[in-house]
Amino acid sequence: MKFSYSFSGNAPVVKKYQIGETWGSVTGIPAEIPTLSDTDGVLMCETTSCVDVVGVSTDVPVARNTAQQTSNADPATYVSLIVNPGVSYKAYLSGGATSGTALTALSNTVASTNGLLTTLALGTAYDDGYIWGATGANVRILRKVTAVAGTNETPIIAFPYDIAVGDTFYPATFGPGEAAGIQLTTALDEIDATADLQSTNNLRCVDFYQLDASEQDQGHRSYAEIVLLDHLFAGSIT
Amino acid sequence: MRIGRVRVLSAQKREQRRQGRRKAAARESKGRTVGRTEGSWVSDLAAIRQSILLCWACDAKWKGAKERLDYDEAKGWTKIWGGVVGKCDGCRQPGHQRRFYAHASISDGVFDR
Numbered sequence: 001m002k003f004s005y006s007f008s009g010n011a012p013v014v015k016k017y018q019i020g021e022t023w024g025s026v027t028g029i030p031a032e033i034p035t036l037s038d039t040d041g042v043l044m045c046e047t048t049s050c051v052d053v054v055g056v057s058t059d060v061p062v063a064r065n066t067a068q069q070t071s072n073a074d075p076a077t078y079v080s081l082i083v084n085p086g087v088s089y090k091a092y093l094s095g096g097a098t099s100g101t102a103l104t105a106l107s108n109t110v111a112s113t114n115g116l117l118t119t120l121a122l123g124t125a126y127d128d129g130y131i132w133g134a135t136g137a138n139v140r141i142l143r144k145v146t147a148v149a150g151t152n153e154t155p156i157i158a159f160p161y162d163i164a165v166g167d168t169f170y171p172a173t174f175g176p177g178e179a180a181g182i183q184l185t186t187a188l189d190e191i192d193a194t195a196d197l198q199s200t201n202n203l204r205c206v207d208f209y210q211l212d213a214s215e216q217d218q219g220h221r222s223y224a225e226i227v228l229l230d231h232l233f234a235g236s237i238t
Numbered sequence: 239m240r241i242g243r244v245r246v247l248s249a250q251k252r253e254q255r256r257q258g259r260r261k262a263a264a265r266e267s268k269g270r271t272v273g274r275t276e277g278s279w280v281s282d283l284a285a286i287r288q289s290i291l292l293c294w295a296c297d298a299k300w301k302g303a304k305e306r307l308d309y310d311e312a313k314g315w316t317k318i319w320g321g322v323v324g325k326c327d328g329c330r331q332p333g334h335q336r337r338f339y340a341h342a343s344i345s346d347g348v349f350d351r
Contacts, residue, residue, distance in 0.1 A: 002349060003315075011319030014291055014338065016267035027340075027347035033258040041265050052258045058340060058348045059289040078267045080289040090350075189347065232258045 001028040001056060001091035001189060003082050004225055012087075014058065016078040017042045022064050023079060026099070028091075028189040029057045031081055033232055042079070047097075047184045048198045053228045055081030056089060085231035088206055093172060093193040093222045099185040103193060103222065105134040105168035105213055109151070115158035121151040122171050125196040130175035131155070134213040136167030142210050144175055168213060170222070173197055176208045182226060191224060202230040269330050276328040281305060283327060287341040289348070296328030297337045310345035312338040 003012050020034055020041025030045040031054045042054050058080045065075040095101040106120040115138075118131065127148045133139040143155035172193040174182050181201025183192045191203075207225035216222070247255070270279040276296065283290050284305035292300055300306055315322055321335040340348040 002347065010323070011334065012315060012322045012338070014289065014322050014324040014336075016269075016288075017262065018265040018267065020265075027344050033261050042262070052255065054258075054262055058338075059287065060344055061288070062286045078288070232255055232262060234255075 001030070001089040001226065003056070003058075004088045004090040006084050007086045007088065010084060012082045013084050014080055015055070015083050016080050017054065018076050019043075019061050019064055019079050023057075023061045023077075024187055024189075025060055026187050026189045027057055027060060028089075030184075030188065030228060031055055031057060031079065042081070044188055045184075047186060047188065047192070048181075048201050050184075050202050050228055051230050052232045053202075053230060054232050055083035056228075057081055083233055085234035086227070088225045088227055090223050091226050092190045093224060094185050094190040096194055097186050097192050099187040099190040102216065103170045103172075105170055108136075108163055108165060108167045108169065111165050112159075112163040115160065115163060116155060118153045118155070118163060118169060119151050120153055120169055120171065122148055122153055124148055125173055125194070126153070126171050128178070128180075128197075129171060129173040130208070131169045131171045132210040132212075133159070134168040134170050134216075136164060137161035138163065138167065138169075139212040140210055142175070142208060170210065172208075174205050174224075176205050176224075178205060182224075191226070202228065204229055269325055269327065277303070280327055284308065284341075287343065289341075290327050290339040291322060291324045291336040292328055292339070293326040293331060293333065293336055296326055299328070306339075308342055309339040310342050310351065312340065312345075312349045314349060314351070 018041040020039045020043050030050050031042040032045050033052050034043050061077045061079040064077050069075050095103040110119040129145050132142040138159045138161050145153045146156045147154040180197035182203040183195035183198050185192050203226050205224045205226050209223050211222045322338045323334050324336050325332045
C-alpha cells in the first residue's frame with residue numbers, strides 16, 4: 001500500500017524504527033508495536049489483524065541481525081515508516097492471497113432486464129460484497145450485493161443498463177463505507193479481494209477505484225483507499 | 239465505548255497505546271552518530287537501499303553523488319505538501335519540507351510518479 005493523502009491535509013511524517021523480526025521483501029507493509037516484552041523492534045502486522053499500527057513501510061530493510069559485527073558496525077536494522085494517523089493508503093486489489101494476482105472476471109449466465117439480478121455463482125463470501133462491470137453495458141459501475149442465493153446475486157440498487165448473457169463482472173468481498181475489516185495478502189502490501197471480511201481487522205475501505213477488463217488488460221489495476229483504524233499515534237477518540 | 243457518534247477508547251486501550259508509544263520511541267533510529275561525516279552516513283543508507291530524507295541544504299550536496307542516480311524523488315509529495323516531515327539524514331535536524339528519496343528498485347511501491 002502507498003501513502004495517498006492525509007485527512008488533515010498534513011505531509012507524510014517518516015521515521016526509522018528498529019525491526020524486531022525478519023521483514024518482508026516489499027514496501028507498503030503495516031508495522032505494529034510488539035505486545036511481548038522480549039521482542040525488540042517493530043513487527044509486521046498480520047493478514048487479519050492490524051492492532052496498534054506504528055506506520056507503513058517505505059523501504060525494505062536488510063536481513064535482521066542480532067550478532068556483533070567484526071567491523072564493529074551497529075548490527076541493529078531499521079525500516080522507514082510513514083507514521084501519520086488518519087491517513088488513506090492506496091492498496092491494489094488482488095484476486096487471491098498472493099499479491100499481484102489478477103482479478104477474475106465472472107460471466108453472467110442469465111439475462112436480466114431490470115438490472116437487479118446477476119448470475120455469477122459468487123458464493124456466500126460475497127454476500128454484502130460488491131460487483132462491477134468488466135465487459136458489457138455496465139462497465140465500471142459498482143453495486144453492492146445484498147443477497148447471494150445459489151448462483152444468483154441481487155444488487156441493492158439496479159444496474160442502469162440491462163444485463164446480458166456473457167457480460168462479465170469483477171467481484172470484491174468488501175467495498176467503501178463497510179463496517180467490517182479487510183484482509184491483506186500474505187505479503188501484506190495488497191488487499192485480498194476474495195477473502196471473507198474479518199471482524200477483527202481494523203482496516204476499512206473509504207474509496208474504491210474499479211477498472212474494467214480492457215483497462216486491466218493494459219496492465220492497470222483496481223485499487224481501494226483504506227485507513228488503519230487502530231493506530232498507535234491516534235488520539236483517545238477515534 | 240460510544241458517546242453519541244464518537245467512539246472513546248477504554249482506559250485499558252489508552253494505557254496500551256501509551257506503553258506502545260514509549261516502546262516505539264525507544265526503538266526509533268537515532269540517525270547519524272555525532273562526529274561522523276554526513277556524506278558517509280547517507281552513502282551507507284544508499285548502500286542498503288534505505289529511504290533517504292534530506293533538507294534543502296543537504297539535498298543540494300547530495301545532488302552530485304553517484305548513488306543519487308539509483309534513487310527516485312517523491313516529487314508529487316514535494317509538490318503537494320512541500321515535502322515530508324522528518325529528521326534529515328544528513329544534518330539530523332528535524333523539520334518540514336524534507337525531500338524524500340526511495341531506491342529506484344522499490345519506489346513504485348512507495349509513491350506514484
